Amino acid sequence: MDPTFLPTSGDGSENRSRHRSKQGEARLPPGPRSSWRPTLQLIQNPRKALETWANEYGDPFLLNALNGPVVVTGREDLLRIIHGQDPSIYAPFATSTIIPLMGSGSMLVLEGEPHRFERRLMIPMFHGDRMKAYGASIQQCAIEQFEAHRIQGSIFTLDLMTAISLEVIVRTIFGGSDREIVRQLMEASRKVVASSSPLLFFSKKTHFSFLGFSPWDQWQKAKTNLFLLLDKVIEQRQQGNNQSDDILSLLCGATYEDGQAITREHIYSELMTFLFAGHETTALSLTWAIYHLHKNTDSLGTLRDELDSMADNSPTSMSAAPYLKATIQETLRIHPIITETLRKLKSPLELGGYFLPAGMGIAPATVLAHHNPNTYSEPESFRPERFIERSYSPFEYMPFGGGHRRCIGAAFASYEMAIVLGTILKRYEVELIDTTPVVPRRRNVTIGPSSGVPIRFVSAR
Numbered sequence: 001m002d003p004t005f006l007p008t009s010g011d012g013s014e015n016r017s018r019h020r021s022k023q024g025e026a027r028l029p030p031g032p033r034s035s036w037r038p039t040l041q042l043i044q045n046p047r048k049a050l051e052t053w054a055n056e057y058g059d060p061f062l063l064n065a066l067n068g069p070v071v072v073t074g075r076e077d078l079l080r081i082i083h084g085q086d087p088s089i090y091a092p093f094a095t096s097t098i099i100p101l102m103g104s105g106s107m108l109v110l111e112g113e114p115h116r117f118e119r120r121l122m123i124p125m126f127h128g129d130r131m132k133a134y135g136a137s138i139q140q141c142a143i144e145q146f147e148a149h150r151i152q153g154s155i156f157t158l159d160l161m162t163a164i165s166l167e168v169i170v171r172t173i174f175g176g177s178d179r180e181i182v183r184q185l186m187e188a189s190r191k192v193v194a195s196s197s198p199l200l201f202f203s204k205k206t207h208f209s210f211l212g213f214s215p216w217d218q219w220q221k222a223k224t225n226l227f228l229l230l231d232k233v234i235e236q237r238q239q240g241n242n243q244s245d246d247i248l249s250l251l252c253g254a255t256y257e258d259g260q261a262i263t264r265e266h267i268y269s270e271l272m273t274f275l276f277a278g279h280e281t282t283a284l285s286l287t288w289a290i291y292h293l294h295k296n297t298d299s300l301g302t303l304r305d306e307l308d309s310m311a312d313n314s315p316t317s318m319s320a321a322p323y324l325k326a327t328i329q330e331t332l333r334i335h336p337i338i339t340e341t342l343r344k345l346k347s348p349l350e351l352g353g354y355f356l357p358a359g360m361g362i363a364p365a366t367v368l369a370h371h372n373p374n375t376y377s378e379p380e381s382f383r384p385e386r387f388i389e390r391s392y393s394p395f396e397y398m399p400f401g402g403g404h405r406r407c408i409g410a411a412f413a414s415y416e417m418a419i420v421l422g423t424i425l426k427r428y429e430v431e432l433i434d435t436t437p438v439v440p441r442r443r444n445v446t447i448g449p450s451s452g453v454p455i456r457f458v459s460a461r
């Protein structure tokens with residue numbers, strides 16, 4: 001082994017300096033050789049595929065994905081190194097695939113100063129008092145949607161949670177718009193999400209037209225519809241009508257550092273990104289939470305006791321309830337919605353005894369870290385108590401990714417999930433209709449439950 005590959009101090013500082021000084025031949029970990037098969041395996045069952053390769057080739061391993069080669073790891077020591085680097089050594093991954101989908105102004109594809117600028121602009125919208133101001137409307141939305149779904153008899157949890165989280169994000173973005181516009185925006189956004197075939201996110205090669213029926217055609221049609229609507233709303237805002245404190249108003253009034261107004265294309269991109277990143281993820285997590293709680297009745301009982309003992313039903317009390325928080329953490333551990341995050345190296349990096357060249361992809365594999373039996377005893381068991389018994393480092397537990405691209409909506413999503421789950425479980429009793437096991441299945445970049453988790457309303461509490 002190369003003697004320069006020393007154990008790290010644990011804070012990544014040695015590697016920060018070593019990746020700059022050492023220039024040498026690439027030395028890559030082993031991994032599956034072909035590209036189509038592993039990409040398909042990763043689409044079909046990411047956790048099984050990643051665990052199989054980690055067992056077969058060791059961690060880290062190299063994956064020749066269709067979007068380019070990627071070194072994958074779920075090891076805490078290596079994740080610490082990866083997230084400890086100066087952000088300037090990383091570029092976003094697969095931008096050529098994401099830009100046609102989200103647009104070139106999306107935070108997902110920006111880097112360097114424009115990325116920092118965008119995060120500085122947006123972060124206040126999703127934290128502190130601004131975030132808390134949404135609490136009452138999140139709660140109201142959860143109750144209204146539950147009541148609307150309840151009269152249908154059986155409820156698909158995923159439909160219910162999607163309706164709630166979509167309304168929440170649409171209201172956060174377009175808060176000042178009238179009800180009819182919000183309804184239309186919700187419908188158009190739902191169609192965009194429904195048209196997002198997983199293949200479109202995996203390779204640019206799938207971005208082709210075929211008589212109006214290809215996945216790309218379906219996506220374009222849904223997106224154009226949404227943009228036509230957005231145009232109307234943006235024009236109203238830019239003419240000074242309907243000014244409010246929402247994200248759209250913030251973007252319409254924002255300028256770049258040279259004083260130029262943010263372009264229309266940029267606004268489209270960011271709104272698409274928030275619509276897309278900000279609701280499906282939350283809906284899937286809430287669906288898993290309902291499923292696991294009703295499969296693990298002891299956990300459900302403990303949570304109900306906590307909710308019943310709360311002094312009031314306010315969003316503030318719900319977001320402070322420890323077992324409710326642990327339930328959400330455990331749900332995101334057992335089923336990370338994004339199983340691996342991706343970066344592209346702009347400078348070489350030494351990692352775990354290998355020397356990765358510039359241009360190589362790096363994937364912190366959340367799902368491997370979250371199912372590591374050395375960190376989590378019985379990783380397959382749903383046990384919220386583990387988050388009360390001890391805390392986990394950001395390199396052992398990372399449902400929202402890490403480093404300079406960590407999810408900007410993490411605090412907002414946790415707040416929303418606590419209010420929605422707490423409110424529904426405190427007010428209503430439901431039961432699972434179908435008790436057959438639900439397993440993770442890929443949707444697009446996200447992984448969700450293999451069924452919509454049908455439930456039946458039992459009684460009001």
Ligand code: HEM
Pocket residue numbers: 107108109119126273274277278279281282285337338341342399400401402403404405406407408409410412413
């Ligand atoms: C349970 C819900 C959610 C989960 C599991 C989740 C997870 C993630 C993950 C894993 C990333 C990638 C981080 C990385 O590359 O290291 C991410 C990025 C992002 N998320 Fe979330 N997210 C959730 C909710 C939200 C919400 C509610 C919003 C918006 C309100 C949001 C907006 C974003 C944005 C804009 C990025 C890109 C950040 C950047 O590149 O700088 N997410 N999210």
